[in-house]
Amino acid sequence: MDRVASYKEDLRLVRKWPEKLLAGILFLALCLLPQFGSDYAIYIVTLISTYAIGVLGQNLLIGFSGQVSFGQAGFLGIGAFTLAHLTRAGVVFPLALLAAGAMAALFGLLVGFPALRLKGPYLAVATLGFGIAVYQVLANWDTLSGGRMGLAIPPLAWNGLSKRLLMYYLNVGLAVLFTLATYNLVSSYVGRAFIAIRDSDIAAEVMGINLTRYKLLAFAVSSFYTGVQGGLLAQLLGHLEPQMFTLAETITLIVGVVVGGLARVEGSLFGAAFVILVPQVFASSRELVPVVYGAAILLVIIFEPHGFAGRWMKFRLYFSHWPFR
Amino acid sequence: MSLLTVSNIETLYFDRIYALRGVSIEVREGTIFTVLGPNGAGKTTLLKTIAGLIKDQPKKGTIEFDGRRIERWSAERVAALGIVYVPEDRGLFRELTVAENLELGLWGRRDNSIARDLEAVFRMFPVLRERSRQQAESLSGGEQQMLSIGRAMLRRPRLLMLDEPSHGLTPQIATMVYDALATISMTGSTILLVEQNARLALRVAHEGIILEAGRVVLQGTAQEIGQNDDVRDLYLGVGEPGTSATGWRLYRKRRRW
Amino acid sequence: MEWLLQYLLAGLSAGSTYALVALGLVLVYQSSRVLNFAHGDVAAFATFIAYTALSARLPFGVAFGLAVMFSAALATTFYLGILIPAQRRDATHLGQVIMTLGLGLILQGGAAFFWGTEPQPFRSPLSDTRIVKIGPVAMTELGLGTLGTALCCSLLLYGFVQRTRVGRAMRATSENLIAAQTLGIPTRQLVALSWAVGAALGAVAGAFLAPALFLDPYFMIDPFLKGFAAAILGGLNSLPGAIVGGLILGIAESLSGAYIAIQFKNTLAFVIIILVLLVRPEGLLGHEFKERV
Numbered sequence: 003m004d005r006v007a008s009y010k011e012d013l014r015l016v017r018k019w020p021e022k023l024l025a026g027i028l029f030l031a032l033c034l035l036p037q038f039g040s041d042y043a044i045y046i047v048t049l050i051s052t053y054a055i056g057v058l059g060q061n062l063l064i065g066f067s068g069q070v071s072f073g074q075a076g077f078l079g080i081g082a083f084t085l086a087h088l089t090r091a092g093v094v095f096p097l098a099l100l101a102a103g104a105m106a107a108l109f110g111l112l113v114g115f116p117a118l119r120l121k122g123p124y125l126a127v128a129t130l131g132f133g134i135a136v137y138q139v140l141a142n143w144d145t146l147s148g149g150r151m152g153l154a155i156p157p158l159a160w161n162g163l164s165k166r167l168l169m170y171y172l173n174v175g176l177a178v179l180f181t182l183a184t185y186n187l188v189s190s191y192v193g194r195a196f197i198a199i200r201d202s203d204i205a206a207e208v209m210g211i212n213l214t215r216y217k218l219l220a221f222a223v224s225s226f227y228t229g230v231q232g233g234l235l236a237q238l239l240g241h242l243e244p245q246m247f248t249l250a251e252t253i254t255l256i257v258g259v260v261v262g263g264l265a266r267v268e269g270s271l272f273g274a275a276f277v278i279l280v281p282q283v284f285a286s287s288r289e290l291v292p293v294v295y296g297a298a299i300l301l302v303i304i305f306e307p308h309g310f311a312g313r314w315m316k317f318r319l320y321f322s323h324w325p326f327r
Numbered sequence: 328m329s330l331l332t333v334s335n336i337e338t339l340y341f342d343r344i345y346a347l348r349g350v351s352i353e354v355r356e357g358t359i360f361t362v363l364g365p366n367g368a369g370k371t372t373l374l375k376t377i378a379g380l381i382k383d384q385p386k387k388g389t390i391e392f393d394g395r396r397i398e399r400w401s402a403e404r405v406a407a408l409g410i411v412y413v414p415e416d417r418g419l420f421r422e423l424t425v426a427e428n429l430e431l432g433l434w435g436r437r438d439n440s441i442a443r444d445l446e447a448v449f450r451m452f453p454v455l456r457e458r459s460r461q462q463a464e465s466l467s468g469g470e471q472q473m474l475s476i477g478r479a480m481l482r483r484p485r486l487l488m489l490d491e492p493s494h495g496l497t498p499q500i501a502t503m504v505y506d507a508l509a510t511i512s513m514t515g516s517t518i519l520l521v522e523q524n525a526r527l528a529l530r531v532a533h534e535g536i537i538l539e540a541g542r543v544v545l546q547g548t549a550q551e552i553g554q555n556d557d558v559r560d561l562y563l564g565v566g567e568p569g570t571s572a573t574g575w576r577l578y579r580k581r582r583r584w
Numbered sequence: 585m586e587w588l589l590q591y592l593l594a595g596l597s598a599g600s601t602y603a604l605v606a607l608g609l610v611l612v613y614q615s616s617r618v619l620n621f622a623h624g625d626v627a628a629f630a631t632f633i634a635y636t637a638l639s640a641r642l643p644f645g646v647a648f649g650l651a652v653m654f655s656a657a658l659a660t661t662f663y664l665g666i667l668i669p670a671q672r673r674d675a676t677h678l679g680q681v682i683m684t685l686g687l688g689l690i691l692q693g694g695a696a697f698f699w700g701t702e703p704q705p706f707r708s709p710l711s712d713t714r715i716v717k718i719g720p721v722a723m724t725e726l727g728l729g730t731l732g733t734a735l736c737c738s739l740l741l742y743g744f745v746q747r748t749r750v751g752r753a754m755r756a757t758s759e760n761l762i763a764a765q766t767l768g769i770p771t772r773q774l775v776a777l778s779w780a781v782g783a784a785l786g787a788v789a790g791a792f793l794a795p796a797l798f799l800d801p802y803f804m805i806d807p808f809l810k811g812f813a814a815a816i817l818g819g820l821n822s823l824p825g826a827i828v829g830g831l832i833l834g835i836a837e838s839l840s841g842a843y844i845a846i847q848f849k850n851t852l853a854f855v856i857i858i859l860v861l862l863v864r865p866e867g868l869l870g871h872e873f874k875e876r877v
Contacts, residue, residue: 070678116858119865122677123619127816128861130809131854142847249805253685260682289696289801292689299686303679304670378766382672406768418763420756430749431756434769482767 032174036167046278048170051177052234054274057258058184058267059227064256065265066188067220068200069117073129074255076136077106077225079247081232083146086153086242095158099233106229107222114221118214133252140244152243155236169238176234177271180227184267187223196220197265228255257295261302330356330517331377331486336388336398338369338376346372347385348541354486354534359508359518361528361535361549368538370521371415374488377519378412379405392486407435409485415494417475421464425455425474428463432478441481448477451507469500476504480511487511488519493527505531529553586720591842592835597727599834600734604789605811606818606826607741608782612659614758614821615778618667618680620659622688624808627786628801629691630655631794632699634787635706644709652787659783660776662687668772695801703803706794730792737785738827744781745823754778758821806850813857819870828869833857 035044056078063069081102088098109132116128140147147153157165158172187193195216198206207213236242254277262273276298284290331354338347346369354360362370375381377390379402390398397405406412420428429448433441449456452473458466463474472492479487492508493501501524509531512518522528529535529549537545537552545555552558605623612620630651637647666687667680675683712726745751757764757771764771789811790804797803814833818825836856841849860868 064678068678070681116862120861121865123613123681123820124816124861124865124867126619127813127854128858131813131851131858134809134854135851138847138851249809253689256682256685257689264678287697289693289701292693293697294693296686296689296691296693299689300666300683303675303683303686304666304673307673307675307679380762380765402762402765403768403770403772406766412766414762414766418760418766420759420763422759423752423756427752427756431753431764431767431769434753434767478767 036170041166044166044170046282048166048173048238050271050275050278051173052231052238053255053258053278054177054271055180055234056228056231056255057262057270057274057277058180059224059231060255061259061262061265061267061270061273062184062187062196062227063220063224064259065263066193066200067196067217069217069220070122070126071113071129071221071224072126072249072252073113073131073133073136074225074228075247075249075251076133077110077228078232078235078251079136079140079244080109081106081229082236082242082247083140083153083232084229085233085236086155087146089156089237090153095237099230099237102233102236103226103229106232107226110221110223110225111218113225114218117217117221130249133249137244137247140247147244148242152241155240155242157240158237173234173238176230180230181267181271184270188267192216192219253295257299261298264307328356329353330393331519332389332391333373333377334389334391336373336376336385336390338372338381338384339386340381346541347376349388350538350541350543351388352536352543352546354517354519356517357512357515358533359512359520359531361520361522361532362538363522363525363528363535363552364538366523367540369541370538371490372541373538374412374490374519374521377405378402378410378488380412409483410488411479411482411484411486412488413475413479413490413492415490417471419463419471419475419478422462424460424462425466426459428474429455429459429478429481432481436481436483444481444483448480451480451510452477468495469497469504472496472500472504473507476507476511480516484516486517486519488521490521491523492520493522493524501527525558587842590721591838593721593723594727595835595838596831597723597731597834598838599814599831600731601789601793601807601830602810602814602833603827603830604734604737604785604792605807606815606830607738607823608785608789609811609815610818610820610823610826611741611778611782611785613815614823615754615775616663616667617677618684619812619820620779620782621681621685622662622691623684623782623786623811624804625688625691625695626655626658626783627790627808628804629658629695630783630787631706631790631799631804632695632801634791635699635704635794635799638707644707648791651791652784655783655787656780659779663776663779664772692801699799699801701800701802703798703800706799708791708795710795712796726792726795733788733792737788738823741781741785741823750774750777810853813854816867817857817860819867822867822869825867825869829867832868 032047035047039047056074060071060074063071084105085098085102088101089095093101113129113132117125120128158168159165160168163171188196195206195211198209198211199213199216199220203213258273258277259270260273261276262271263269277295280294281288281291284294331352333353334351335349336347336351337345337349339345350369350373352360352362352373362373364370372381376385377397379397379400383399385398388398389396392408392410395408397408412418420431423431429445433445454470455474455477458470463471466474476489476492479489489508492504496504505527508518508520512531520528520532529552532549534548535546535552536543537558545552545558547555605627609620609623612618612623633654634647634651637650638644642650662684667683670680670683708726710726710729712724714725715722716725716728745755753764753769754774754777757769757774761771786804789807793807794803797807810833811830814829815826816829817833818827818829833853833856837849837853840852844852
């Protein structure tokens with residue numbers, strides 16, 4: 003575990019100089035990329051940022067509050083199609099994105115209700131059912147999903163910035179915002195309550211944590227994240243089809259969470275990068291992508307249960323007193 | 328001839344919380360050895376460590392059974408040596424019937440005295456025969472303890488380890504269970520008994536220790552332990568009137584160990 | 585009335601495959617408390633083995649046997665070679681479940697790599713077009729065969745678990761692992777055995793589903809989800825529950841497909857399950873292992 007000397011230090015985001023350095027380098031790289039990076043690199047970083055938001059959301063649910071959801075694809079779809087319909091109706095983008103998140107959060111509350119009584123596998127099947135229901139409704143309701151042709155989303159324009167750069171700044175900016183928000187959330191009373199519920203909900207309840215409120219909140223917050231991811235994804239791709247929101251998408255998010263590290267905020271960023279980069283690396287033999295995902299999961303859980311983030315922490319601890327060791 | 332020799336074992340939970348800090352006991356073959364002590368002293372931990380139920384523990388020290396070093400063995404290997412552990416919650420298969428529970432106690436036995444041993448169990452606890460078709464869950468606490476001990480007997484244990492067999496029983500039933508233990512001891516099994524009820528335990532035991540906060544604070548024959556002044560005050564409640572009521576603070580000041 | 589009977593029978597036949605899948609899941613869950621998300625993928629991979637054997641002109645019986653043995657071996661290897669080491673390294677419960685998801689992904693990708701993603705026809709001695717008349721209702725040969733096999737498998741499994749010593753030891757291990765260990769029962773081997781039997785049941789289901797569904801690396805996903813749902817419906821830790829859950833799910837699907845809307849057949853099934861879970865959070869026949877604080 004990380005060494006923390008005081009509560010104040012625990013709340014501080016960046017604690018030691020190597021981290022400050024790294025955060026600085028990352029920030030600089032993100033700023034410089036639009037000037038010097040290729041279009042492809044910009045696109046990939048944009049996509050990673052989008053997914054980072056969804057992985058963060060899923061991590062809040064699985065990693066922090068210990069509830070399993072196999073219905074994330076449903077929230078993703080709800081967010082995406084909400085944004086699509088609103089922007090097509092002429093609503094401005096920021097409002098539409100907020101609505102996408104809010105709509106997903108609303109459904110998250112709805113799904114959260116069974117979560118109050120269900121646990122583990124039972125909860126998994128209930129959320130799975132939700133994901134499948136959303137997919138089926140989208141696939142069979144043409145006015146909602148645009149039928150076979152899919153749904154086109156009007157491109158964004160602002161200040162004469164190119165579409166690619168606009169999406170880049172938007173997604174990266176939002177990903178940073180959500181990461182900071184998540185850090186704050188997990189070190190607040192709410193985050194501690196999530197963790198308490200994860201570790202023992204009965205004990206949490208007798209300590210005076212309102213289970214109903216926090217379980218529902220976990221679902222709502224997590225699906226808000228996923229809804230926003232859906233909205234951003236829709237805007238980025240410019241075209242929507244129901245086929246994009248199947249179980250595979252849910253599993254991608256879970257892989258991201260596990261590989262990055264359960265209950266590790268910075269891990270979610272690694273995880274998102276992993277699930278986006280692996281298909282790029284294996285572009286010529288796509289069928290191997292699930293094999294890499296699966297093998298990564300097995301290796302991570304056997305050898306490094308805290309994922310990339312855990313490895314990173316060990317590395318940091320090692321160098322915190324380097325070379326005196 | 329000592330059957331079980333535990334020397335200086337240290338058991339830690341989560342790699343940092345000491346439960347046993349260098350405990351040594353020596354159990355001679357055919358005797359009843361009792362481990363007494365307050366809650367949290369490490370009594371159960373001692374039994375679990377011997378039974379191999381705490382992963383990778385003891386961290387230090389040795390456990391020798393019948394000339395063989397068995398520390399850090401898996402529970403199954405320890406069980407195969409003829410060491411039977413009866414946990415405090417009795418360890419029954421609650422959804423299986425009494426007969427099925429007893430049958431599982433016979434796992435791995437192929438000799439031809441099975442029927443005789445079964446008969447012996449039924450003779451000792453006749454109520455088990457009456458209820459052999461019932462689920463173990465439906466038995467009363469005393470009957471469950473009888474089933475648990477009966478099942479352990481069927482394994483023909485060389486060492487029988489019992490964790491608080493009197494726990495949750497009425498005095499009559501507890502006495503009955505203890506009479507059964509004395510009988511088992513006479514058939515040749517060695518018994519390692521953990522108890523909070525010192526009076527009951529000291530009645531049947533030959534030797535024993537008192538464990539406090541993971542350390543052995545007193546050891547000797549049952550008689551010696553029973554006559555120790557502090558034990559009489561605090562465990563048996565038969566010392567000078569008034570002394571035990573002044574509590575642990577006085578006790579700590581006075582105790583000789 | 586006859587139509588109703590017809591739908592009921594079709595539902596029973598579909599339900600019996602769900603029951604087979606569910607039985608395998610429940611067996612594994614009972615013994616090791618791990619929900620096996622790789623169940624469907626192991627079955628699919630095994631069915632591909634049978635497909636390869638059939639392509640090499642081996643008789644169906646041999647191919648079927650190979651598939652069953654392969655899946656049993658695969659599941660046992662996974663349990664002993666991967667899950668046990670992870671447990672030794674203190675993998676959490678959720679972590680172990682996610683590991684089965686990883687195994688599933690590997691097998692899915694592997695199947696796609698070796699056999700491609702194009703759906704292949706799977707030959708079976710039972711035809712899914714020839715019809716057998718039973719009184720007023722009709723059924724395909726395959727449907728009837730599936731029903732019969734599922735029935736046989738469940739009876740055999742029931743007999744094994746309830747009436748044999750090994751079966752009782754398996755139940756004992758599932759209920760109280762520590763007590764079983766202290767009695768010298770070889771718990772690890774028994775859990776491995778239940779993984780093997782569970783996976784074998786999955787392979788049987790795969791071999792009976794493939795002729796009707798065509799064979800591709802993803803063909804077991806849907807039956808797996810249904811079997812999972814059926815197991816939950818009946819209660820994840822009750823073997824009779826798995827059968828009851830499977831049959832109810834099959835019939836509910838068939839009837840809702842016939843009388844309500846065919847497109848929402850899958851959704852309705854899940855809606856029913858969620859409703860049942862809201863009333864009985866541990867399924868119809870299940871009672872979950874007690875949790876300690």
